[in-house]
Amino acid sequence: EPEVTQTPSHQVTQMGQEVILRCVPISNHLYFYWYRQILGQKVEFLVSFYNNEISEKSEIFDDQFSVERPDGSNFTLKIRSTKLEDSAMYFCASSRDIYSGNTIYFGEGSWLTVV
Amino acid sequence: GDSVTQMEGPVTLSEEAFLTINCTYTATGYPSLFWYVQYPGEGLQLLLKATKADDKGSNKGFEATYRKETTSFHLEKGSVQVSDSAVYFCALRGAGNMLTFGGGTRLMVKP
Numbered sequence: 001e002p003e004v005t006q007t008p009s010h011q012v013t014q015m016g017q018e019v020i021l022r023c024v025p026i027s028n029h030l031y032f033y034w035y036r037q038i039l040g041q042k043v044e045f046l047v048s049f050y051n052n053e054i055s056e057k058s059e060i061f062d063d064q065f066s067v068e069r070p071d072g073s074n075f076t077l078k079i080r081s082t083k084l085e086d087s088a089m090y091f092c093a094s095s096r097d098i099y100s101g102n103t104i105y106f107g108e109g110s111w112l113t114v115v
Numbered sequence: 116g117d118s119v120t121q122m123e124g125p126v127t128l129s130e131e132a133f134l135t136i137n138c139t140y141t142a143t144g145y146p147s148l149f150w151y152v153q154y155p156g157e158g159l160q161l162l163l164k165a166t167k168a169d170d171k172g173s174n175k176g177f178e179a180t181y182r183k184e185t186t187s188f189h190l191e192k193g194s195v196q197v198s199d200s201a202v203y204f205c206a207l208r209g210a211g212n213m214l215t216f217g218g219g220t221r222l223m224v225k226p
Contacts, residue, residue: 031212043159043204043216056212091159100147100208101166108158 002026004107006092012113013082021077021110023092032075033093033104034067036060043091049075050098082114117142121205121217128195128224136190136220138179138205146209148172148181148188153202153219162190162203195224 005024013019025032034046047057049067066078075094079086089109096102121138128134140148150162150172163172168183177192188205205217 033213035214042218043206043214045213045215048212098212100145100210101164103149103161103164104208104214105161106151106159 002105004092004094004105006090006107006110008110009108010111010113012115015084015114016081019079019082019086019112021079021090021092021112023075023077023107024073025075025092025094026096026105027073029094029096029105031055031095031098032067032069033095034077035091035093035106036088037091037109038085038088046077046090079112082112084114087112087114117146117207117209117211117215119205119207119215119217121203121220123218124202124221126220126222128222130197130224130226131194132224134190134192134195134199134222136203136205136222138188138190138217140186140188140205140207142186142207142209142215144210146207148179149206149208149214150177150179150188150190151204151206151216153204155201159204195222197224197226200224 007022032049037043047061048055064080092107095104118141147166149164151159152162163174165172165181171180179190202219204219206214
């Protein structure tokens with residue numbers, strides 16, 4: 001079964017450093033997402049991406065965050081200057097379209113620890 | 116805005132016990148409803164879904180019925196196993212393109 005893949009599975013970075021999290025969505029999917037889950041808390045929406053631009057973003061997705069689809073397969077989340085509170089599991093996800101009944105498929109996540 | 120409320124855990128059950136995890140939602144329009152499961156050390160996996168009122172989603176012995184009149188989508192299983200120990204998330208996908216998640220309920224099943 002096709003799946004969303006994410007790298008790295010775990011990254012430790014120093015506060016103030018830039019981090020890039022990478023994702024390969026399912027190949028025939030058109031919509032891509034990033035979510036995050038701070039330890040013990042809810043899974044929160046960050047951003048959705050379609051046709052090479054952001055379609056929606058949450059209040060969490062401020063100027064330190066950016067997303068990009070640099071080629072035909074990868075989808076990246078960049079955090080420009082990490083803060084301690086950015087420590088979380090970041091999930092990439094994709095879906096075929098925006099029909100609400102269609103499933104959004106998630107990767108296994110990238111654990112980011114900011115020290 | 117859209118929101119999902121689910122019962123707080125942890126829920127601790129003995130093997131073969133009956134499971135119910137309550138989930139209620141607030142949304143405009145007619146959302147689709149989902150249950151995702153997160154096993155220890157793993158990502159989010161779709162467990163089941165329902166796309167319209169009175170639909171029943173089912174998978175691996177789990178069931179949930181989309182109840183529009185009570186805005187609920189409670190998860191049930193007749194006989195839980197140790198391998199069902201995980202965190203369960205109720206979620207909706209509505210007019211916006213994203214999923215809105217509940218807070219998650221940790222289930223622990225003891226042999």
